[in-house]
Amino acid sequence: MYLPAYFRMDDHTEQLRFMRENPFATLITAPDGVPYATHLPILIQPENDRLYLRSHLARANRQWQHFGAQHAGNREVLVIFQGPHAPIRSTWYDSSPTVPTWNYTAIHAYGLPRIVEGDKTHDIAYGLVKEFVPDMAPIPQEYEQRQFKAIVTFEIEVTRLEGKYKLSQNRNAQDQANVREYLSRSERQEERQTAEYMARLNNAPRD
Numbered sequence: 328m329y330l331p332a333y334f335r336m337d338d339h340t341e342q343l344r345f346m347r348e349n350p351f352a353t354l355i356t357a358p359d360g361v362p363y364a365t366h367l368p369i370l371i372q373p374e375n376d377r378l379y380l381r382s383h384l385a386r387a388n389r390q391w392q393h394f395g396a397q398h399a400g401n402r403e404v405l406v407i408f409q410g411p412h413a414p415i416r417s418t419w420y421d422s423s424p425t426v427p428t429w430n431y432t433a434i435h436a437y438g439l440p441r442i443v444e445g446d447k448t449h450d451i452a453y454g455l456v457k458e459f460v461p462d463m464a465p466i467p468q469e470y471e472q473r474q475f476k477a478i479v480t481f482e483i484e485v486t487r488l489e490g491k492y493k494l495s496q497n498r499n500a501q502d503q504a505n506v507r508e509y510l511s512r513s514e515r516q517e518e519r520q521t522a523e524y525m526a527r528l529n530n531a532p533r534d
Contacts, residue, residue, distance in 0.1 A: 328435055328489060333497050336434075336490030343378075345434055345490070346371045346408045350458075354382075355405040356393035365390050369406065370454050378485040380406055380436060381443075381451045383478040391479040394440040404483060408434040411520035415495070419509050420502045430506070430521050434490045438483035451480040494525045503529070 336342065346352075352369045355362060365388060370381040384391045394402070410432030417425040443451065452475065456463050466474075495503045503525065510522035 413518040
């Protein structure tokens, strides 16, 4: 993605926290150059200095067949984690002239996918349940078996992460403070959350 230096988020700890806070992501493949996307919850699991993204697709969703057929030998897929975002009005700035813009947060994770089977299918499926709906009622074994036949579990070994926090870092301190103040008073939760990310960014230690 387009990533000016002042919007770049390279802190790995913050990247992991962001993905865990926004785990409903978009998986994108492009076999033969044709984009295809699925929206799904993702497990974010670091293991032995590597990062894995794990989830499952409906077997009827042909996207899992793309994992071994990316165009021209490029097997990388893209997973987009989208965070809070908000329109920014030019009237909020003290400086001028200015134009409206949009503040947003996102992580792009690129990686190599593979289908997983056997016990790991159970681990991923119930890992998603434990992470997102731990109060799920027990289900009959026969029904569970039918459900497992209807899904394909997979993991993506992440090869690179691109983080973007476009949160008015290119504005002066007073303009940034004004934006945070207006967003924090918004009736929209997503705009208040954008203000929280701005505050977090300002409080983060600088390298």
